[in-house]
Amino acid sequence: MKRFTEEVAALSKEDFAVELVTDLAWWQVITIVMMDLKEAKVSRILEHPLMQARIRRANHRTPRAAIWGHLQMHTKTGCDNVRYTRRYEPLLFWKDDKSVWSIDEELAAEEVPExxxxxxxxxxxxxxxxxxxxxxxxxxxxxxxxYEDFVEGIKPVMSEDVADALAYEVKPGIFKTMVQKAMSDPDHDYALLIDEISRGNVASIFGELIALIEDDKRQGAPNELRAQLPYSREEFMVPANLYIIGAMNTADRSVEALDTALRRRFTFIQTPPKSGLIQQPTGLDVNLQALLTTMNARIEKILDKDHCIGHSYFMGIAQQADPLEELRKIFAQKILPLLEEYFYGDPAKIGMVLGKRFVKRGDLSITLLEGDWEIDDFEDRKVYSIIDPMTLQEEDFRTIYE
Incomplete structure (x- = not known):
């Protein structure tokens, strides 16, 4: 993540302001500004550095109207100079007959101490x-x-003081938030990392913005596209300096098929297990790299490459005080349960991967009771049992690859 991370000796106060207000709603930034200014007209609120930072993050075309509207929505009910009928908690502001706004600082300290x-x-x-x-x-x-979690959605805001009082606000999702950050800082690259991207309904989550993520449809590109968001009605486009990076496991069976329209908008990079990254523990007479390589070669032959075991299981063994004990735990709690899932109902295939030290034939002397229940199909059935890995020694693990 070095490309998207930077160590800086100092942040300017302007940059700090941007970081401070990034996830705040309009009314929250207005509240902070008013606590600083005490009294002010809208034009002065608009000029405050924190408000300017919020405007840059939101890329809002009519910030004055947004400030005016949110001031009215959070004005005390007894204020005759505000005609707006719908009020939402907390009610902090007051407007005098000269259009000067003020804030109830005592109430603000009680309601929004953060x-x-x-x-x-x-x-x-x-x-x-x-x-x-x-x-x-x-x-x-x-x-x-x-889509409401990813791009934007209408979220309820309930009052604790007024019974049955319910309001709704348009809240940006993580994608919209990252777009705003990237657009306000075009000199740096930004990234949105999506784990398990294939587990969601991708077409529904991206919605109409699926076309905007293409390279030639982004901001400043030859075929730049813009869309109007359904809730905020804001104009939306995706900047060129925002990277969308998804991760998925192709072996997962309980996932959605990745939408074809989305698939062709991504570059796919396979990340197979890399046994060479495993550090060999001192004092452990088991070659972990050879162990993983051999198991995966057999799994790929029986199933396919998508079911190979990842190297991450073995990455921390070298740091353990007792590497052998840790290796036993990994096999008992991770490797064997995974193989039992892969070869459900067919433990003989686990034996094909690990060998006789891990899987053994069951008792051949078992006799089924005779009767009218057609036992012929079971007479030749082979029974296997899994050896407890916690009882195995180094030589048992070495038999996997030797």
Whole structure:
């Protein structure tokens, strides 16, 4: 992740402001600004550095209207100078007859103490020492993950003070948030990392934005495309400096088939197991690299390459005080359960991969009771049992590859 991470000696106060307001809603940033200004007209609120940072992140075309609207929505109900009928908690603001806005600081400290703390951090900020700037975000797709989680959606906001009071706000999803960050910082590359990308309904999650992620459809490209988002009605495009990186396991059976339209918009890179990355533990007379390579060669012959065992299982053995004990645990708790899933109901194939030290034939002397239940089909059936790996020694593991 070095490409999307930077160590900086100091962050400017402007950059710190951007980081501070990145995930805040309009009304939250307005609240912080008003606690700093005490009293102000909308034009002065608009000029505040924190508000300017929020505007750059949102790429909003009419920020003055957004500020005006959110001030009215969170104005105290007794204010005669605000005609807006729908009010949403917390009610913090007041407008006088000269269009000067003020804030109930005592109520703000009680209702939103985290915003008070943010203001103190901003006012007391000088320089960041040895700061690490991470320009990436991580998410995981699953069957319940939706467009509203990924791009934007309407989320309910309920009041604890007023019974049955329910409001809705348009909340940006992780994709929209990363797009806004990348657009406001075109000199750096950003990345959105999606784990288990094939486990979600990808076509539904990306929605109408599936075309916008193509290289030639991005911001500034020859065939630049823009879309209007369904909830916020904002114009949306994807900048060229945002990378979307997905990870998936092709052996997973309980996943959605990756949408063809999305598949052709990605570059696919296979990442097979790399036994050479495994560090050989001192004092363990089992060649872990040879062990993994041999097991995977047999699995690939019986099944396919998609079912090969990853090298990550063995990466931490060298750091353990008792490498043999750790190897036993890995086989007992990870390798064998995985193979039993692969070869469900056919333990003989586990024996083909691991050998006789791990799988043995059952008792051949078992006699089935006679009766009218057609036992002929079971007379020649072979029974196998799995040896407990916690009882095995180094030579038992070596038999896998020797």
């Amino acid at each position: 915003l008070v703390e943010m203001l103190e951090r901003y006012k007391g900020y000088t320089t960041a020492q040895g700061a690490v700037v991470e320009r990436f975000a991580f998410t995981t797709f699953h069957q319940s993950f939706s």
